[in-house]
Amino acid sequence: MxxxxxxxxxxxxxxxxxxxxxxxxxNPVMVFAPTVLQDRARAFLAGFPGLVTYAVKSNPDEAVxxxxxxAGIRGFDVASPFEIDLIGRxxxxxxxxxxxxxxSRAEIAHxxxxxxxxxxxxxxxxxxxxxxxxxxxxxEISPRFKLPVLGAAYDFGSKFGATPELAADLLRAVNDRxxxxxxxxxxxxxxxxxxxxxxxxxxxxxxxxxxGVHPRRLNVGGGFPSWRVHGVEPxxxxxxxxxxxxxxxxxxxxxxxxxxxxxxGLCADAFAIITRVKAVRDGTSVFLNDGVYGGMNxxxxxxxxxxxxxxxxxxxLRGENSHGRVVFxxxxxxxxxxxxxxxxxDNIQEGDYVVFHGAGAYSVVTNTxxxxxxxxxxxxxxxxx
Ligand SMILES: *Cc1c(COP(=O)(O)O)cnc(C)c1O
Numbered sequence: 083m084x085x086x087x088x089x090x091x092x093x094x095x096x097x098x099x100x101x102x103x104x105x106x107x108x109n110p111v112m113v114f115a116p117t118v119l120q121d122r123a124r125a126f127l128a129g130f131p132g133l134v135t136y137a138v139k140s141n142p143d144e145a146v147x148x149x150x151x152x153a154g155i156r157g158f159d160v161a162s163p164f165e166i167d168l169i170g171r172x173x174x175x176x177x178x179x180x181x182x183x184x185x186s187r188a189e190i191a192h193x194x195x196x197x198x199x200x201x202x203x204x205x206x207x208x209x210x211x212x213x214x215x216x217x218x219x220x221x222e223i224s225p226r227f228k229l230p231v232l233g234a235a236y237d238f239g240s241k242f243g244a245t246p247e248l249a250a251d252l253l254r255a256v257n258d259r260x261x262x263x264x265x266x267x268x269x270x271x272x273x274x275x276x277x278x279x280x281x282x283x284x285x286x287x288x289x290x291x292x293x294g295v296h297p298r299r300l301n302v303g304g305g306f307p308s309w310r311v312h313g314v315e316p317x318x319x320x321x322x323x324x325x326x327x328x329x330x331x332x333x334x335x336x337x338x339x340x341x342x343x344x345x346x347g348l349c350a351d352a353f354a355i356i357t358r359v360k361a362v363r364d365g366t367s368v369f370l371n372d373g374v375y376g377g378m379n380x381x382x383x384x385x386x387x388x389x390x391x392x393x394x395x396x397x398x399l400r401g402e403n404s405h406g407r408v409v410f411x412x413x414x415x416x417x418x419x420x421x422x423x424x425x426x427x428d429n430i431q432e433g434d435y436v437v438f439h440g441a442g443a444y445s446v447v448t449n450t451x452x453x454x455x456x457x458x459x460x461x462x463x464x465x466x467x
Contacts (some may be wrong), residue, residue, distance in 0.1 A: 095463045098356055103397035107180065110372035111356040112446055112460045116149045119352035123153035125230045126306075126348065129319050131326035132340025133157055135179055137304050138165045138344025140443040143460070147172045148210035150348065159304075163192040163465035168247045170196055179301070181266065183226050183242050184208055186406075190215045202266050202301075204244040209252055222262035224301060225252035229285060232278040234270025234305055235384045243267065246285055248309060250292035257295045264338065265289060268303030271346055272310065272384055276321045279305075280328045287332040298339040300329065306347025308409075308440050312389045318347065353442030354466055359434045360412060368426060370436060373411010373418040375452040377445040378438070384419050389439040392427050400427035400434065413453035439466060 095101050098443050105111075126134045135157030136150050144166065147158075151173045158169045161182035166255040169178050179200040180193050185208070193201075194216055201216065203209045204226045212223060228243025244252060249265065265286050269278040279302055286300050302325055307316040315389040329337050355377045361369040374382055381387065406423030407430075426436070449458050 091169055093462060095461060097463050097466055098354055098435075099397035100217050101356060101463070102393050102395065102437075103433045103459055106395055107459070108358065108360070108371070109457045109459060111465075112377060112441070112458055113354045113463050114143075114145065114442070115352050115354060115463050115465050115466065116145065119146065119149050119349065120153040122157050122348055122351060123150050126342075126344065130323040130342055131322060131329075132342065133177075134453055135159050135177065135341060135343045137343045137345030137346055138169065139447070140304075141349040141446055142154060142168060143446055144168075144172060145460075145462075146349055146352075146442075149175070155340070155348075159345075160198075163189055163196075165323055166193055166196050166198060168275050173406060178362065179341075179343065181224075181226075181246075181301075185211070187211060187215065200224070201296050203252060203256075203438060204228075204242055206252070206255075207246075209255060218260040220262070222264050222298065223256045223296075224264040224266040224299070225249040225256065225289075226266045226268070227282075227285065227289060228267065229281060232269065232273075232275065232281060234278065235272035235274075238386065241431050246289050247292070250289045253293040253295050253297065257293070262298050262306070263295050264299040264301065265297045266303065266338075266341075268343075269305040272278060273305035274307045274316065276324045279321065279325050283325065283328045284332050285433065289332075297338045299341050301341040301343060303342065304344045304346065306342070306344040308346050308350030308443060310350075310385070311387060316347075319467065320432045329439055351444035353445070354410055354437050354439045355441040355445065356435045357438065359430060359432055359436065362430060362432055367408040368430065369412065370412045371412050371455070372458075373420065375411060375413050375415070375450045376417055376456045377449050377458055378411070378420065379448040379450075380444040382417075386422065386424055387438045387440055390424075391437050391439075392430050393435045393437060394431075394435055395435070401429050403428045412455045415453070418455035 137159040159175040183204040199447040200222045200226045229250035357370040357372045409420040411418035
């Protein structure tokens, strides 16, 4: 990547403040720091005691995939024919785990044709579909189980996951049919309590005992937290350690190989979103040029991103004293409001910029053009300071 001098031709900016100062962007800008992404990927590869795969759905941007491959990521969790083909093209030698447990027959046929060798399942009907269409040779099927959850900002268990008893039946059936039998779970996204993984891993052992089948691999899902709250940086090494220790304790010498499939934990902190203050309405509520139909789609479900800074159009930091404000997005829909209140500087003004850090997951990909907004540009930075 060439660092070109001169504003418009510039391809890599120093930081968000330089973009604000130089471009005064009128539309929201998603700012990507490839070095931050690669550093995070290397931290996962060095710290997680098993195979690290990336959950493509959290941010399928091609630059993200390419930087992850460059950092050494060799596996991907894919959920659709589109994601299967995307990774087939960008990382042709990487493993692809098709871990969306419900698929149409046409999707299964597409995946078989694309050479998919790892599947998850959470029901008898969907397992029978796999048995009909997927040849067992060198092919892994992982029953996905769930527990009443535990520690995450948002629980996927209401949609996916078998009870431990059903997971044991599925594991036995998979093994009997000659597939590689493994287990998988997802503790819920933005899971800040490491003990959620501990409970799931101990339950995996119970499922293996109920089934009388030794799982080849145990996939401990995504859910690894990103840094969303000012001053509270997640401790990923502590989570990795607990996962490794618990697996060794629960399974002993014959432990299954571990796999993880982080989405948010890999990509979120490599992005910030620069939004502009359209109005401070009568000195109270703040209107931004982006909101819940744009790059901040998941905030009503996950909670506010409070790791933010407010910059003047000259790129200078606004003052220290702040108070809670109601923050709205640009559309005419009253749903377009960030949850609760957000603490913003007392002297915030129309034309200022609010930079939300840690904004890379479930944002670029869920952005909409509702009401004619949502023109989300992406620029590259060296870093965020
Ligand atoms: C969404 C998803 C992930 C990634 O979850 P994060 O919370 O973003 O880490 C991993 N695995 C599966 C099966 C998923 O559906």
